Amino acid sequence: MLTEKNKEQIKNHGLTEEKIQSQLKIFRDGIPFADVVEAASAGNGIAIFSEKQQQEFVTLFESKKDELDLLKFTPASGAATRMFQFLHRFLEQFKYKKDNIEEFLQKEENGDLRKFFSALEKFPFSDLVMENLHNKYPDFHQFEKGKQFHFFVNEMIGEFGLNLNNTPKGLVPFHKYGENYVTAFGEQLHEAAFYATSNGIANLHFTVSEEHEEKFRNRYAEIQETVERKTGVKFKISYSFQKKETDTIAATLDNEAFLDENDNLVFRPSGHGALLENLNDVDADIIFIKNIDNVVSEKHVETIAFHKKVLAGKLLSLQQKIFGLVEKLHSEKVSEEIIKEAETFISEKLFIKNTPIYKEAILKILERPIRVCGVVENTGAPGGGPFLIKDKQGNLSYQIVEMSQIDTNDPQQKALAEKATHFNPVDLVCGVRNYKGEKYDLLQFSDPSAGFISNKSYNGKPIKALELPGLWNGAMANWNTIFVEVPLITFNPVKTVNDLLNEVHQTQ
Structure with missing residues (x-):
């Protein structure tokens, strides 16, 4: 039972008692594993484009970008502690x-x-x-x-x-050019100039820890003149923090609300899935998403930019077709030919297996956010990948699935996970507006059952922690999702300090 003091805590945290009770219910019921049907592979859920196709998508994007609102969204709240373990x-x-x-x-x-x-x-x-x-x-x-x-x-x-x-990971020196030290933050700005720029302006949004915002602002003040002169681009930068109201309650091993030594509830940050709120607060025609530590030295930037433009061009190509179909489907008289064309498009271009045959069901699929995800060949790096999964209603769709979502105690599910040929490097290009240019409410397209329960400790006592559905898996579960193979050079995270020794991070 929650005390009056606990209820006041909940209110002050921006949460509701109903939300807390629903979280405790998740602890009690558990979170079901994803039902993996097969691993996506080249030509089977993962598109591989020829050089000619790639160039066509780049040309399409280049021809349209100055008419579009572009934004680069970069999760950057982590400290560098793990780099130096x-x-x-x-x-x-x-x-x-x-x-x-x-x-x-x-x-x-x-x-x-x-x-x-x-x-x-x-x-x-x-x-x-x-x-x-x-x-x-x-x-x-x-x-x-x-x-x-x-x-x-x-x-x-x-x-x-x-x-x-x-130090925030984004502010650790990653590269050195002559006498100049460049952080991951600085490289993200430089990179944005090559593909996230419209009419000479690059818009970037960084999600940071509140205590680090001033450090990022100070660093930008130090480098602004240099990076603007070097790229010929003006930068508009905004920041946000993970919201307190996205925190989740800690539970005891018996799935009751955990109380500390002063009988206070304990709240915990709920993982990167909480950033769906931050993503929902920004708006653009095209949003590029990439982690702060996935950068390269300057000599490789044009290669990275080319493949980002490929993904953005593919997104525009899909949107053009979807918006045209949706407009026709909203007209007073809809022919059987349009219905059939939409069915075929959903099946063949969106890779949704069990295609609906009614106008309302077709519109429900077409009228939702879309993301084009770059995936790289599996190198054994830890993390999620693209899989075909079946939801509770029996619908089949391709999703990014984290390994923690797969029941590896089930021999069949484990075998399917081991067949994964590709890996999710967090290389997303997103379209979040409908055919009228209105922004979707992204919170309506999440799967709340795709979270994760982990065992933690608080002041030496065991507790259970609840993470919200990850930003690029459960939080985007009901988006239209396209996977495209991109080369390994696009994936260069710095997980440990020794990763800075890799060729793409060397400047000499």
């Missing part, structure tokens, strides 16, 4: 006063450290770290190697040094 362990485990660094690095579990220390000069922030160290310790170059390595890492990630550990 193995370096934290190094600081905890290596005692430079007594341990031998060569012996320590030869341990089998320290492969990441060996790679890191063997390539120190290739990291974009190395000169900054070394400059700080030489200012603090004039005799630094005389230190033993183990002590040098320990001090280097501490200066790099520690709070009294560069403090990269507590």
Whole structure:
């Protein structure tokens, strides 16, 4: 039973008692796994375009873009802490006063450290770290190697040094050109100039942690003149935060509301699916979605931009056909030929298997947001991919499915998951307006049952946590979805600091 104090908490958090009770019901009932029918593959749910087709889509986009509102939407709220996990362990485990660094690095579990220390000069922030160290310790170059390595890492990630550990990932230096350090944020701006620009203006929206907004604004003030001069583009940047009212309640292992030592309810951020609210608050003809850490050095940007334009051109091509059909279907007299044409389009171009035969049902499918998703060949990276799934009503559609949504204890479902040939790199181009140019309410096209329950702890006590349907899976479950194969060079996330050693992040 909720106390009056708890009810006041709920209200102050922007939530309702009904919403809290529905979340507790999800904890009790559990979340059903996705019913995977097959993995999407080339020619079977995943389109592969010839060079000629790619160029046609690029030309279409280029011819239309100055008539369109374009926006680049970038989730950027994460701190960089995970990038440096193995370096934290190094600081905890290596005692430079007594341990031998060569012996320590030869341990089998320290492969990441060996790679890191063997390539120190290739990291974009190395000169900054070394400059700080030489200012603090004039005799630094005389230190033993183990002590040098320990001090280097501490200066790099520690709070009294560069403090990269507590820096937003988007503001960590990813690349260096001459004397200039460029962050992931800076590269996202530079990249946007090549494909998310209309009439010389690039609009970008970043979802950030509230405490980091000022840091992003300050960084933009530092680089604005340089990036505008370099690209010839003006930038309009907006920011938003994950809303408090998207938080979910923590539950006990018995699926009751968890109370802390002061009998207060505990609320938790509900994962990136909460950003559906932020996405719903922005508006444009075409919205490009890409994670903050998926960038490349400047020499590869035109390649990335070309494939973004392919996806955007494909979206425009689909919209032209859909809008034409919808307009005809809304006319007073609808011929059998139009119905048949719409059925064929839904089946052959939207890859929806069980095509409806009635006008109202056809319109229900055509009148919804559309996204064209770039997918890359599976390299074994963790994460979701494109699958054909069956919903509770028996409808079949292609969706991005996270591995956590698949029941791997079921041998048949596990086997289907293992057949996945492609991976979701979060490379989306979205159309969120209808044929009249009116924006859809994106909240109406989510599948609330596609969330995720995980086991966490709070002050040492076990709790259950509820994540909302992910932004690019459950939150977009009822969008029209097209998968297109894009080359691996379009997927270059920096999950650990060593990823900065990959060729696409090297600038020399």
